[in-house]
Amino acid sequence: MSKNIYFASDFHLGVPNFEQSRKREDRIVRWLNSIAPTCSELFLMGDVFDFWYEYKLVVPKGFIRLQGKLAEMSDAGIKIYFFKGNHDMWVNDYFIKEIGIEIVSDELVIERGGKRFFLHHGDGLGPGDSKYKMLRKIFRSPFCQWLFSMVPPRIGLGIGSAWSGRSRLASNTDEVFYGIDHEWLAVYAKEQLMNAHYDYFIFGHRHLPLDLDLGKGSRYVNIGEWINFNSYAVFDGNELSLKYFEKGEQVVLV
């Protein structure tokens, strides 16, 4: 049986409300069921949760079907990576201990089937967005995280879910393609290519499935999101393809 590597991100579980998030979670579990027989490695590349913060002894409620499925897959020998997104960067050791997942904080470079992959959620990379880049440093600083850990869960998780409800996905704005020279992650990828060769750059965060030719035998694949597209990428040992699950929209881009 062929062994594939799967990449998905931006499930944003938790928004816009409980009912829709639960439906999305069911869809994700159906997808995981469908890929499990051929999956050797699964890369969850950030913003799996629209808000996540774990205390030493407390974790947010919900999303147990996804966690149970991931635990089952991990127990069956499938290696699972969980990238920190801008919405769920506060994961600590809960999933490591409970599920056996590996947490990835920033970029991860891997080689599979003779191909080099540059993997990152995609936040804080490329030109612009200096306000977010500063916030990211603050949010990720151990001191700020320690301060937040002093806030009781009733208040801390309350603030988090109120803040998460205001995220751009909750308002469901339509993303448009800016053109390869203006897609900041494509610009960032091209910069990286000046220093080293990568066959594939895979990012999330953009919320728009993209498959762009960067030249020099390199491609930038954005794996989209799961509110509108149900998009993911699969590497079969030879080729990387961008795919859509169930009713996910097929977006044709030049």
Ligand SMILES: [Mn+2]
């Ligand atoms: Mn996102």
